[in-house]
Every structure is written in C-alpha cells, then in structure tokens.
Amino acid sequence: MAFLKVFVRKAIGGLVMIFVVASFTFFLIRLMPGNPVTTKLNALLATGTPYPIALSKVSVMYGFVPNQPVWQQYLTYLGELAHFNLGESISYTGVSVTHIILSAAPWTIIMVLTGVIVSFVLGVLAGVIAAVWRNSWIGQSSTFLATFLHGIPQFMLALVLAYVFTTVWRVFPFGAPYNAAIQPGWTPAFIGSLAKHAVLPVAAYAISGYGGWALTMRSSVTSVLGDEFILAAELRGLTRGMRLRYIARNAFLPLFTTLTLSLGFMFGGSVFIESIFDYPGLGNLLTTSIGAEDYPLMQGAFLLITTAVIVANLLADLLYTAIDPRIRRA
Amino acid sequence: MKSAPLRVPLSDSEIEVSIRGLSVSYQTSTGLYDAIHDLSLAIHRGSITAIIGESGSGKSTLAMAMLNSVTFPGKIRTGAIDYADVGDITGLNAESLRRFRGEHAAMVFQASQDTLNPLKRVGAQLLDMARSHGLRDRKAILREGSLLAERMSLPASRVMAAYQHELSGGMRQRVSMIFALALKPRVVLLDEPTTALDVLSQSHVLQIVRAIHEERHLTTLLITHDMGVVAELSDRVVVMYAGRIMEDAPSRDLLRAPRHPYAKALIRAIPRLTGPLDRAQALPGAPLELRQIPVVGCVFRDRCTLRQSICDEVTPTLREVAPDHRTACHLEVEA
Ligand SMILES: Nc1ncnc2c1ncn2[C@@H]1O[C@H](COP(=O)(O)OP(=O)(O)OP(=O)(O)O)[C@@H](O)[C@H]1O
Ligand SMILES: [Mg+2]
Numbered sequence: 244m245a246f247l248k249v250f251v252r253k254a255i256g257g258l259v260m261i262f263v264v265a266s267f268t269f270f271l272i273r274l275m276p277g278n279p280v281t282t283k284l285n286a287l288l289a290t291g292t293p294y295p296i297a298l299s300k301v302s303v304m305y306g307f308v309p310n311q312p313v314w315q316q317y318l319t320y321l322g323e324l325a326h327f328n329l330g331e332s333i334s335y336t337g338v339s340v341t342h343i344i345l346s347a348a349p350w351t352i353i354m355v356l357t358g359v360i361v362s363f364v365l366g367v368l369a370g371v372i373a374a375v376w377r378n379s380w381i382g383q384s385s386t387f388l389a390t391f392l393h394g395i396p397q398f399m400l401a402l403v404l405a406y407v408f409t410t411v412w413r414v415f416p417f418g419a420p421y422n423a424a425i426q427p428g429w430t431p432a433f434i435g436s437l438a439k440h441a442v443l444p445v446a447a448y449a450i451s452g453y454g455g456w457a458l459t460m461r462s463s464v465t466s467v468l469g470d471e472f473i474l475a476a477e478l479r480g481l482t483r484g485m486r487l488r489y490i491a492r493n494a495f496l497p498l499f500t501t502l503t504l505s506l507g508f509m510f511g512g513s514v515f516i517e518s519i520f521d522y523p524g525l526g527n528l529l530t531t532s533i534g535a536e537d538y539p540l541m542q543g544a545f546l547l548i549t550t551a552v553i554v555a556n557l558l559a560d561l562l563y564t565a566i567d568p569r570i571r572r573a
Numbered sequence: 574m575k576s577a578p579l580r581v582p583l584s585d586s587e588i589e590v591s592i593r594g595l596s597v598s599y600q601t602s603t604g605l606y607d608a609i610h611d612l613s614l615a616i617h618r619g620s621i622t623a624i625i626g627e628s629g630s631g632k633s634t635l636a637m638a639m640l641n642s643v644t645f646p647g648k649i650r651t652g653a654i655d656y657a658d659v660g661d662i663t664g665l666n667a668e669s670l671r672r673f674r675g676e677h678a679a680m681v682f683q684a685s686q687d688t689l690n691p692l693k694r695v696g697a698q699l700l701d702m703a704r705s706h707g708l709r710d711r712k713a714i715l716r717e718g719s720l721l722a723e724r725m726s727l728p729a730s731r732v733m734a735a736y737q738h739e740l741s742g743g744m745r746q747r748v749s750m751i752f753a754l755a756l757k758p759r760v761v762l763l764d765e766p767t768t769a770l771d772v773l774s775q776s777h778v779l780q781i782v783r784a785i786h787e788e789r790h791l792t793t794l795l796i797t798h799d800m801g802v803v804a805e806l807s808d809r810v811v812v813m814y815a816g817r818i819m820e821d822a823p824s825r826d827l828l829r830a831p832r833h834p835y836a837k838a839l840i841r842a843i844p845r846l847t848g849p850l851d852r853a854q855a856l857p858g859a860p861l862e863l864r865q866i867p868v869v870g871c872v873f874r875d876r877c878t879l880r881q882s883i884c885d886e887v888t889p890t891l892r893e894v895a896p897d898h899r900t901a902c903h904l905e906v907e908a
Contacts, residue, residue: 374775475688478642479752480675481705489690548679569691 358448370460394453507555
C-alpha cells in the first residue's frame with residue numbers, strides 16, 4: 244500500500260507540474276514582445292479585414308477573445324485544455340491543433356521508439372563488451388567505435404546516410420514516409436513501403452544514440468566491476484553468466500532513468516532527422532510551426548513534450564522503485 | 574593449557590595446502606615489486622593457522638593468492654600452491670578454478686561489508702551459488718544457510734529474505750561467513766573476519782568458527798591482528814613481514830617464546846587484555862613499502878636492534894630452531 248501512496252503522491256505532483264507549465268506557456272505567449280495575438284489581429288486588419296471579423300477569427304484561432312481581461316482568457320484556456328482542445332492552427336487554417344499533433348505523433352513514435360530501442364540494446368551490449376574486455380582488441384575497438392559515433396553530430400550523420408544510401412547507392416528511397424503511389428492501408432505493399440522509408444531515419448536515430456549508451460554503460464560497468472561484491476561472486480565460484488548478470492543489472496541502473504527520460508523526449512521528435520528525411524513527425528511540426536509563427540500549434544507541441552517528459556519522469560521513479568530495492572521506503 | 578605434546582615430523586598426508594616458492598608481484602608506476610617473495614609454507618590438515626604481521630606485510634595478498642584470485646595490477650609471478658586432492662591451483666583451467674572456489678576452498682575477505690549483490694536477497698544469492706556449483710538439491714543450501722545463521726545468532730528467516738542494505742555491518746560480515754561455509758569447503762580462509770563486530774559478538778562468532786572447524790575437520794587460515802584471538806583459536810602462527818615469513822611455529826611456543834626479533838617486537842607491541850598496559854611497546858620505525866624492500870639481506874634489519882653486518886649481506890632463510898619451529902634470522906636468538 245505504501246507503493247500506491249507514493250504513486251498517488253507522485254501522480255498529483257505530475258499533474259500540478261503540467262498545470263504550471265500550461266499556465267506558463269499561456270502567459271509567456273501573451274507577455275512576449277509583439278504579442279502574437281495582437282500581431283495576428285493587426286495583420287488581419289492590415290489586409291483589410293473588418294475589425295469584428297478579424298477579432299472573431301483570432302479568437303477562434305487561439306480559443307479565446309482577445310479583448311477579454313487576461314484572467315478570463317486564462318480560465319477559458321484552461322477549460323478548453325481540460326477537454327484537450329488546444330485551439331486551431333494558424334498555418335493549417337481551420338484544423339484543430341489536437342488533430343494535427345495526433346496525426347504527426349505516430350510517425351515520430353515509430354521512428355524514435357524503434358531508434359531508441361535499437362540504439363539502447365546495441366549500445367548497452369557494446370558497453371558491456373567494452374568494459375569487460377577493455378584490455379583486449381575487441382573491447383578497445385568497441386570503445387573506439389562508440390567514441391567515434393558519439394562525436395558525429397546528428398544532422399551530419401543523417402546527411403551522410405541520406406547521401407550514401409539514396410544517392411550514391413540507391414538502396415533506400417529518399418524523402419516522404421511512404422510511396423505515395425501505394426494506397427495506404429493494412430496491405431503488405433504499404434507496410435513494406437513504410438518500413439523501407441523508415442530504415443534510414445531509424446538508423447540515423449539509432450546510430451546517433453548508440454555511442455552515448457555504449458560509453459555510459461561502459462563506465463557504469465567499469466565501476467561495478469571494481470565493486471567488492473563482484474570479487475566476492477568470483478571467489479564464491481559463481482558462473483561467468485551469473486556474474487555477468489550481476490554486473491549488468493547493477494550497471495544498468497544509472498542508465499535506466501536516462502532511458503525513460505529519452506522516451507519522454509521522444510515527443511519532441513528529432514528536428515534534424517525528420518527534416519532531412521522529410522518525415523512528417525513532431526519535430527518537423529515544431530519547426531514548421533515556429534517558421535510559420537503558428538503559436539497555437541507551438542503551444543500544443545510544447546505542452547505535449549512537457550507532459551511526456553513529466554509522465555516519463557514519473558514512470559522512471561516508479562519503475563526504479565521496483566527494480567532497486569534500496570529505493571523502496573515506507 | 575596442556576603441556577606441549579611430543580612433535581613428530583609431518584608426513585605429506587597431513588598437509589592440506591603446500592605453498593612452494595610463491596612470489597606475488599604488483600605492477601606499480603615505478604616498477605614490478607614482490608608483495609610475496611619466495612614464500613613456502615605447509616598448512617597442516619585440520620589446523621587453524623593464524624597469520625599475523627603489520628599492515629602491508631602481505632597477508633591479504635597471500636590469502637588471495639591461495640584462491641588464485643590475485644588480479645591486476647597484481648599477479649602470481651612464480652611458485653606453486655598445491656591443495657590435497659586437487660593439485661597445483663595456479664595451473665587450473667578457468668572452469669576447474671571456478672568450481673574449486675567456494676566448493677573446495679572459500680574465503681571471507683577483509684572488510685567484507687559489501688560482498689552481496691545489492692539487488693538480490695541473501696537467500697536468492699545462496700541459490701545462485703548452489704546453481705553455479707551444480708547442487709542437485711538446491712534448497713539444501715538454504716537450510717544450511719539458515720542453520721549457520723542461527724548458530725551465529727542471526728535471525729535466520731529475516732536474514733535470508735534481506736537485502737544487503739537492510740543488514741548491519743556486523744551482520745554482513747557474518748553473512749559473508751555463511752557464504753564461505755555454505756558449500757562445505759575443506760579449506761576456509763578468513764581475512765580479519767570479525768573487524769566489524771563488537772568484542773562480545775566477535776568472541777562468540779570465533780567460538781562458532783572454531784566449533785564448525787572441528788565438526789567439519791576443516792583446515793582454516795585466520796588473518797588477524799588480535800593476539801587474544803591467536804592465543805585462543807589458532808594451533809599455529811605464521812609471522813609475516815614484507816612478504817616473507819619471519820617465523821612459523823605452534824601458537825603456544827610462538828606466543829610464549831618468539832625467536833625472531835620482529836616476532837618478539839610484534840608480540841610485545843600488542844597490548845594484552847590481561848597484562849599491564851605499560852608493557853606494550855610500540856614497534857620502532859614503519860613497515861616497508863614495496864619498493865623499499867631490500868633484495869639482498871634481511872628485510873627487517875633497518876628496524877632491528879640486533880643488526881649485524883651479515884644481515885646486510887646474506888638473505889636469511891627459514892631454518893628449524895626447535896622442533897616444528899622455523900625462523901628466518903641469522904642470529905641465535907634466545908627463546
Ligand atoms: N593493488 C595494489 N597495487 C599495488 N600495491 C598493492 C596493491 N595491493 C596491495 N599492495 C601492496 O602489497 C603489500 C601487501 O598488501 P596486503 O594487502 O597483502 O597487506 P596486509 O598484510 O593484508 O595488510 P593489512 O593488515 O593492512 O590488511 C602492501 O605493501 C601493499 O601496499
Ligand atoms: Mg589485509
């Protein structure tokens with residue numbers, strides 16, 4: 244029951260934090276120099292739109308009436324937020340922000356989730372190898388590869404992959420999430436096309452994350468290897484497999500929080516990779532919304548990212564309690 | 574105490590572990606130095622052998638070498654460590670060595686506070702050990718563990734279900750001892766196994782060690798700084814200094830009548846609970862660091878009050894000065 248109490252307490256904390264962030268973005272946009280609401284209103288007025296029409300357009304876009312007092316706007320905003328209504332996009336006129344975000348999210352989730360899982364699994368294995376066999380060529384080359392890949396900026400990696408595999412050596416298609424000639428649906432042809440188009444962005448994401456995981460795991464394993472209980476396990480004649488499991492589980496702990504958080508940050512997508520491969524995910528959405536000064540969309544995207552990170556953090560806390568007995572407290 | 578029995582030379586069949594010409598070296602920034610140098614020692618079956626000596630004299634290194642577990646930057650440079658019915662363990666392959674550790678010989682190492690996987694319960698780790706050693710009845714190890722825990726005055730069921738962080742320092746040391754005894758090894762190496770215990774628990778646990786030692790006909794090696802423990806528990810004492818044996822004799826003889834100037838000084842330096850405090854005299858000088866140990870001559874000469882020219886020129890070897898009593902000193906020291 245203690246566990247449940249901790250969960251409820253943390254969940255409430257998370258909700259409060261989401262509320263604070265939502266309020267913060269609300270006021271931030273209104274306090275920014277060149278208030279986007281009045282800017283938009285003035286822009287509409289400049290095109291000759293009559294004042295009442297411009298006003299109602301803006302109020303529809305932002306989900307509130309601009310000449311209302313701020314506290315009333317705020318209450319309206321919160322009320323709408325509670326119904327997951329984030330207003331309407333400015334650049335995609337008339338389309339709700341929630342709808343836009345929901346249609347971009349799957350692309351990012353597929354790409355980033357696959358990328359994180361692949362890079363994490365491979366990186367952790369490479370890190371164990373690099374640490375356990377650090378005095379032999381296999382460990383040293385593992386460390387070298389990780390350091391090398393870790394040093395390459397993500398956009399460069401994506402560009403190189405795109406150049407090599409779509410231009411020099413045309414094994415993968417370039418741009419777009421699937422072949423537009425194929426009818427979308429649960430058909431093998433369409434799914435195949437999706438997968439083929441996803442390979443390079445996923446690979447770019449995975450390779451760019453791999454080095455970090457490998458190096459972190461390497462240092463974590465190295466530190467666990469120096470722990471007394473590993474020597475004790477050896478002196479007690481535990482099998483190599485058993486000892487590796489002891490090492491891996493203990494070394495994995497510090498990476499665990501980072502992993503959960505990076506899954507939270509997933510909702511920010513990857514701006515570079517998505518724009519290089521023209522992938523219609525959240526990262527792309529964020530860039531276009533900033534470029535188009537589409538404040539409702541931006542606000543929605545930021546809110547989603549923060550919520551995801553807060554939820555991931557909460558999840559990390561809870562799961563950590565489950566895997567590390569030292570954290571369990573009454 | 575009974576009067577000393579007549580001693581007859583030991584036959585090979587009474588020797589459980591025979592260390593021959595063992596040198597263990599550490600690689601340091603200034604070079605490779607021996608922490609154990611050309612050491613030979615026969616450990617009698619069924620005996621409790623105490624190893625004493627100042628800090629840094631190589632006691633732990635010797636114990637680690639006896640499980641062939643010296644790790645980088647240290648390594649066994651030369652020598653053999655023969656166990657009865659096993660042979661030279663420096664030549665064992667990895668799998669045989671693994672089976673040997675825990676099953677044939679086990680160790681409680683110095684400051685054994687964190688010898689458990691922090692993420693697993695004590696019982697689960699005992700089961701891991703049973704699995705690693707291919708025990709057919711794995712649950713037996715839990716019964717054995719509980720039994721040992723009870724004997725050492727630990728709440729058995731609580732300890733078996735505990736994680737390391739839920740145990741006190743003294744409890745951890747005793748749990749470490751349970752792990753060492755769980756597979757019923759023939760040889761047990763205890764490196765200052767009771768340092769985290771209060772005086773009362775300490776003597777209690779050592780009594781248990783003695784009892785188990787006798788029941789199971791173990792051969793026990795006990796590293797300690799406590800002369801009271803030596804007197805109470807051990808059959809033999811080995812005095813070490815700078816990686817060499819200075820003296821090796823039955824405990825009673827050695828404590829009552831040490832021959833080597835170092836052994837004399839060491840025993841004098843340690844206050845007895847019973848003796849008058851002012852009789853304790855600090856050992857002059859400091860123990861040698863590895864790189865300061867002279868290659869030729871006696872390693873103790875710089876601190877020895879009886880130093881002569883021969884001590885600088887000739888390395889003393891262990892020689893029999895009384896029946897079953899060996900010492901490495903050139904001088905005819907009065908007992
Ligand atoms: N990893 C190491 N690297 C270099 N030198 C070492 C290492 N471990 C031990 N030594 C040296 O080897 C010598 C013997 O050390 P050891 O730990 O065996 O001494 P000890 O007799 O057990 O001392 P104590 O009573 O303090 O436990 C010491 O001079 C020590 O400095
Ligand atoms: Mg020691």
